[in-house]
Amino acid sequence: MATDEFLKKQLGHILNVDKVKLWELPYTETNGKAGTVPLEMIANYANQLNVPEEKVTILLEELRAHAVQKLAERVKFRQSGLATLKVKLSGQLAKRSPQTVHSMEIALSSKGSQLREMVAELVGHPGDQMKLISSGVVIKDQVPLHEHGVKNGSTILVLCLTVSQAEAQADEQLKHDLQDFRHAAELLSARAEKEYDEMDIQIADQTGKPIKLPAGEKKALTLAMALHEKGRQALKKKNITLALPLLLEADKEFRQCSSDIINSVDNYAILCLDIVWCYLCLKHMDDLPDAEERLRSSENFFNKSYGSSMERLMAVKGSTGEEQALFMKLHLLQGIVAFHQQRLEESARLLSRAEAELARLHIDEDKINTMMCLGYSEVESRLGLRSCDGNVANAVQHVMKRREEKAENARKRHKERKRNQIAKHLGKTANGQIVNVKTYETLIRMGYPKGAASEALRQANNDLNLALEVLQSHPEFLNLPDPEPRKKVNITDDMIAQVTCMGFEVEMARRALQKHDGDVSRAVEDLVNTGGVLPPPLPLEEQPGPSTESSPTTPEDEADADQSRKDKEAINRLVSDLPEDEEDYLDITLDEEREFLREYQGLVQSLRH
Numbered sequence: 001m002a003t004d005e006f007l008k009k010q011l012g013h014i015l016n017v018d019k020v021k022l023w024e025l026p027y028t029e030t031n032g033k034a035g036t037v038p039l040e041m042i043a044n045y046a047n048q049l050n051v052p053e054e055k056v057t058i059l060l061e062e063l064r065a066h067a068v069q070k071l072a073e074r075v076k077f078r079q080s081g082l083a084t085l086k087v088k089l090s091g092q093l094a095k096r097s098p099q100t101v102h103s104m105e106i107a108l109s110s111k112g113s114q115l116r117e118m119v120a121e122l123v124g125h126p127g128d129q130m131k132l133i134s135s136g137v138v139i140k141d142q143v144p145l146h147e148h149g150v151k152n153g154s155t156i157l158v159l160c161l162t163v164s165q166a167e168a169q170a171d172e173q174l175k176h177d178l179q180d181f182r183h184a185a186e187l188l189s190a191r192a193e194k195e196y197d198e199m200d201i202q203i204a205d206q207t208g209k210p211i212k213l214p215a216g217e218k219k220a221l222t223l224a225m226a227l228h229e230k231g232r233q234a235l236k237k238k239n240i241t242l243a244l245p246l247l248l249e250a251d252k253e254f255r256q257c258s259s260d261i262i263n264s265v266d267n268y269a270i271l272c273l274d275i276v277w278c279y280l281c282l283k284h285m286d287d288l289p290d291a292e293e294r295l296r297s298s299e300n301f302f303n304k305s306y307g308s309s310m311e312r313l314m315a316v317k318g319s320t321g322e323e324q325a326l327f328m329k330l331h332l333l334q335g336i337v338a339f340h341q342q343r344l345e346e347s348a349r350l351l352s353r354a355e356a357e358l359a360r361l362h363i364d365e366d367k368i369n370t371m372m373c374l375g376y377s378e379v380e381s382r383l384g385l386r387s388c389d390g391n392v393a394n395a396v397q398h399v400m401k402r403r404e405e406k407a408e409n410a411r412k413r414h415k416e417r418k419r420n421q422i423a424k425h426l427g428k429t430a431n432g433q434i435v436n437v438k439t440y441e442t443l444i445r446m447g448y449p450k451g452a453a454s455e456a457l458r459q460a461n462n463d464l465n466l467a468l469e470v471l472q473s474h475p476e477f478l479n480l481p482d483p484e485p486r487k488k489v490n491i492t493d494d495m496i497a498q499v500t501c502m503g504f505e506v507e508m509a510r511r512a513l514q515k516h517d518g519d520v521s522r523a524v525e526d527l528v529n530t531g532g533v534l535p536p537p538l539p540l541e542e543q544p545g546p547s548t549e550s551s552p553t554t555p556e557d558e559a560d561a562d563q564s565r566k567d568k569e570a571i572n573r574l575v576s577d578l579p580e581d582e583e584d585y586l587d588i589t590l591d592e593e594r595e596f597l598r599e600y601q602g603l604v605q606s607l608r609h
Contacts, residue, residue, distance in 0.1 A: 006607055007049060008059050009342040014048060015063070022064040023071050032068055034061060073152065076105075083108050083145075083152040087119055090159055090282050108150060113141035119158060131159040131245060136275065136290040138248050157284055159241055182249060184570040186223060217261050224253035228271050235274060244278040247271060269301035270326065276333050280596065292337050298330055324386065325588045328357035332593055336600050348604050354597055360389075361590060367392055371399075425483045426454045429461045436462040443467065451480030479535065489518035499523055504532050511536065 015022065022028065026035045037060055045060075046053040073084040082105045089100045102122055106115055112132065116139075120127035132139040134150050134157070150156075231246030254268045262268045272294035279291055306323060335350030363385045370392055371381035376399055384395035384402075419437040426435035435457050442464065443453035448471060455477050460466035471477060491513045498520045499509035504527050511534045512523035527534065 004059075006339075006342065006344075006603075007051065007055070008062065010049060011045060011056070011059050012063055013342055014045060021067075022060070023067040027060075027064055028068055032072075034064065070153070077152045081107055083150070083154075085115075085150070086153070086155045087122070088155055088157055088284065089123065090157060090284065104156075106145070108146040108152075109144050111141060112139040112143055112145065112148070115139065115145060115156070116141065119156075123158075131241070133157040133159065133244070133248070136248060136251070136294070138245055157282070159244070159282075180570060182227065184226075187567050187571055217257065220253065220257045221261055221265070224250050224257065225267055227253060228267060228274075232274055235278065238281075240278055240281050244275070244282075247275050247278065251275065263301065263304070266301060266305060269298040269305075272298045273326065273329055273333065276337075277329070280333065280336060291333075292341070295330060295334050295337060299334075302327065302330065324357060325361055325590070328354050328361060328590075329588065329593060331357065332597055336596065339600055339604060344604060344607060347600070351597060351601050351604065354593075355601070358590060358594060358597065361386055363390060367395075371395060422484055427458055427483070429458050431461050433462060439464050439467070443471075449478055449480070450482040450484060452477040454483045455480055489514075491518060495520055499527070502527075508532055508534055 020027075020041075027037055029035045037057070042053050042056050042060070046056045049056065077083055085104050085106065087102045087104050089102075104115075104118060104122065106118060116127040116130060116132060119130065119132065134145075134148055134154055137148050139145070139148050139150075139156075227246055227250035231243045231250060234240075234243035234246060250271055254262060254271065276291045276294050302323075331350050332354040335347045335354060338344075338347035338350060363382055367385055367390060368378060368381045371384065372378060374396065376384070376396070380399045380402075381395070384399040385392070387398050388394035422440070423434050423437050426437070426440060428434055435454055439462055440450075440453050440457055443456065444450060448456075452471060453467075456467040456470040456474075459470050491510060495513050495518055496506060496509045499512060500506055502524055504512075504524075508527060509523065512527050513520070515534065516522040516526065
C-alpha cells in the first residue's frame with residue numbers, strides 16, 4: 001500500500017536523523033533476532049507520524065529486519081564477492097505471481113546472460129521473453145554486470161513480455177522490430193554522414209530552421225533521434241514494452257554526441273521526460289534512481305533554452321503555449337518523484353504547479369471543432385489555441401503564420417535538397433572536391449550549358465575565374481551533354497514548327513529541342529549561335545563526364561542491388577509512422593497526465609496532517 005510505504009520511508013528518515021541503529025543492541029540481539037524497543041521511543045514516533053503505536057511497532061520491525069538483511073548481504077559481498085540483487089517483476093508475470101520482488105546472489109563479473117538464466121529459473125518463465133533493466137540501462141547478454149553499473153544491492157527491473165503462445169509470437173516480432181528499427185536507424189544515420197543523399201535528413205531548431213552540423217555529428221544525432229521518434233510513437237500507442245527499450249537505446253546514442261550538439265536541440269530533454277514517463281506507467285518510480293537525474297537534465301535544458309519563464313522562447317517564436325505542455329509534464333513527474341522520495345511538501349508544491357499549468361492548457365472542445373470547421377487540423381487547432389489562451393481569432397492567425405513559416409522552411413529544404421541531388425551528378429574536381437553547385441548555377445545563369453559548366457569547374461577546382469578561362473580555351477565543351485538526369489520530354493510537332501519557322505531544318509530543330517528539354521527559346525538561341533547546325537547526340541557509351549563506363553552485371557552487382565533494396569525497405573519501415581509535423585511532440589492530449597495528477601494529489605492529501 002502506497003501510504004504504508006511512505007510511512008516506512010518517513011520513519012526511516014527520522015531514525016537516520018536520530019542516529020538510531022536498529023541492527024545493533026538493544027534493538028537486535030547478537031543472534032540477529034529482534035531485541036527490545038523502548039516504549040517511549042514508539043510513543044514518540046507515533047506522535048510525530050500521527051499514527052497508532054501498533055503501526056509504528058510493525059514498521060520498526062520491518063525496518064530492523066531489512067537493516068539486518070542488508071548488513072548480512074554487505075558482509076557476504078566482502079567475503080565471497082557475491083552481490084545480492086533485488087529482482088522486481090512487472091507486466092503479466094507480476095500480475096500472476098504471488099511475489100513480485102525476489103533476492104538473488106550473483107558475481108558482478110557474470111554476464112547478463114547468466115543473470116537472465118537465473119531469473120528465468122527463479123520465476124519459471126522463458127529467459128528470451130524478458131528484458132532486464134538496471135537504473136535505466138538494458139542489460140546485454142554478453143556484457144558483464146559491473147559494466148552495466150550493477151552493484152551490490154541494485155534493483156533489476158524485469159519486463160516480462162509474454163505469457164502465452166500467441167504473446168510469444170508477438171514477443172518474437174517485438175525483438176525483430178527492435179533489431180530492424182536499430183538497423184534502419186543506423187542506415188539512415190550513415191546517409192546523414194554523406195554530403196548529399198536522396199533522403200531528406202533535416203535537424204532543425206525550435207523554429208524549424210535547419211541546423212548545420214558536421215557530418216560525423218549529424219550521423220550520431222540522426223541515429224539517436226530516429227530511435228527516439230520510433231520509441232515515442234510506440235509510447236503514444238501505449239506499447240511501453242516496445243517504447244522503453246527503444247528510448248533507452250536512443251539515450252545510449254545521445255550520450256555518444258558532444259554536449260554542445262545535445263544542447264543545440266531539445267530532443268534529449270524530451271527523451272528524458274519520455275523515459276521517466278515509461279517508468280511511471282510501469283509503476284516503478286521508487287525503484288529507478290536515475291528518474292530524478294533525468295528530470296533535472298530536462299529542467300536545466302528547458303530553463304537554458306526557453307528561459308525559466310519561457311521569455312527566450314517568446315522572443316524566438318512569439319508564443320509559449322505549445323511548450324508549456326512540456327513544463328507541465330516536467331513538474332508533474334518531479335512532483336511524483338518527490339512523493340516517492342518522501343519530500344511531501346515539495347511534492348504538493350510541484351503537483352499544484354502542474355495543476356495550474358494543466359488548467360491553462362485545457363482547451364474547450366467546441367473551440368477545437370470551430371477551428372477544424374475552418375479547415376485546420378485537430379493538432380493545429382489544439383496547439384494554436386494553447387498558444388493564444390483559447391482565443392479562436394488569434395489562434396487562426398497563429399496557425400496561418402506557422403503554416404507560412406513551415407512552408408518557407410520547406411522551400412529552403414527543397415532548394416537545398418535539389419542542390420544536393422544536382423551535386424550527385426556533377427562529379428568531383430581534379431583535387432577531389434565536390435563540384436560547387438552555387439558556382440555551377442552562376443555559370444548557367446551566364447549562359448553556359450550545364451555540361452560545359454560542370455566540366456570547367458571540375459578542371460578548375462571550383463574556381464570561377466579559372467573556369468571561365470577553361471571555357472574560353474575549350475569551346476568543344478559547349479557540346480557536352482548535361483550531367484543532370486534528363487527528363488523525358490515529348491518533342492511535339494508544334495515545338496518543331498516554332499523552331500523551323502525561324503528558318504532552321506526539321507532535324508536540326510529536333511536535335512536542339514532534345515538538347516534543351518523542349519525549351520523552344522533556348523533551342524533557337526543555340527541554333528543561331530551554331531549557324532543552324534548541331535551534331536547528332538553521342539551514343540551513351542561515348543558521352544564524356546564523371547560517370548564510369550558501363551560493365552556487364554555480375555552476381556556481386558546483383559547482390560549489392562538486392563541489399564540496397566532491402567536497406568531502402570528497412571528505412572521505409574522505420575519512417576512509415578513517424579510524424580511529418582515537427583511539432584508533433586508538443587501535441588499532448590493531457591488525459592493521462594490529468595489522471596496521474598489526481599492520483600498523486602490524493603495520495604499526498606491522505607498523508608498530510
